[in-house]
Amino acid sequence: MNNFERLISGDKPVLVDFFATRCGPCKMMHPILEELKQKIGDRATIIKIDVDKAQQLAMQYGVQAVPTLAIFKQGQLVWRESGVHSAQQLAQAIERFV
Numbered sequence: 001m002n003n004f005e006r007l008i009s010g011d012k013p014v015l016v017d018f019f020a021t022r023c024g025p026c027k028m029m030h031p032i033l034e035e036l037k038q039k040i041g042d043r044a045t046i047i048k049i050d051v052d053k054a055q056q057l058a059m060q061y062g063v064q065a066v067p068t069l070a071i072f073k074q075g076q077l078v079w080r081e082s083g084v085h086s087a088q089q090l091a092q093a094i095e096r097f098v
Contacts (some may be wrong), residue, residue, distance in 0.1 A: 005059060008072035013044040013097040015090065018058060018068040020051050023062070026067045026085045035087040036094075044071075044094045073097045 008014045017033060019026035038060055051058040051066055061070065061077070071079040071093060079093050 005075065007045070007047060010045075010089075012042075013046055013072060013094050014072045015046045015094060016070045016072060017046065017048045018051050018061070018063045018066055018070065019048055020066045022052075023066045028084050029067050029069075032090070034083070036090050039087055039091045039097075040094055043098050045050040045053050071097055 004012045008016070015033075015036075017026075017029060019029065033048075037046055047060065049057060051063055061068075065082045067084065069085060069090065070077055078097055081093075085093075
C-alpha cells in the first residue's frame, strides 16, 4: 500500500485500473489501455490493481464494481468512473489534469 501511495503522489496524473481477472469487461480494458498508453505517452502513468489481491486498497477507495478507473494527481482522487471506456474518453479525462 505504501508503494501505491508513492505512485499516486506525483505531479503526473496516474490512471488506476481497478480490475479482477475473472471479469469480462476488465479483460476488454487491456487493449484499450495499451492504445491509451500510445496516445498519452509519458504525460501520465497507467497502473493496474487486482482487487482480489489488493482488497484493502479497493475498500479504501470504495471500489464496488470492476472495472473502476480512477485518476489521481498529487495523491488526490480527481476523476473516477466504472465500466469500459474508450481510449479517447480516457485520454480526454487525463488531459484535464496534465
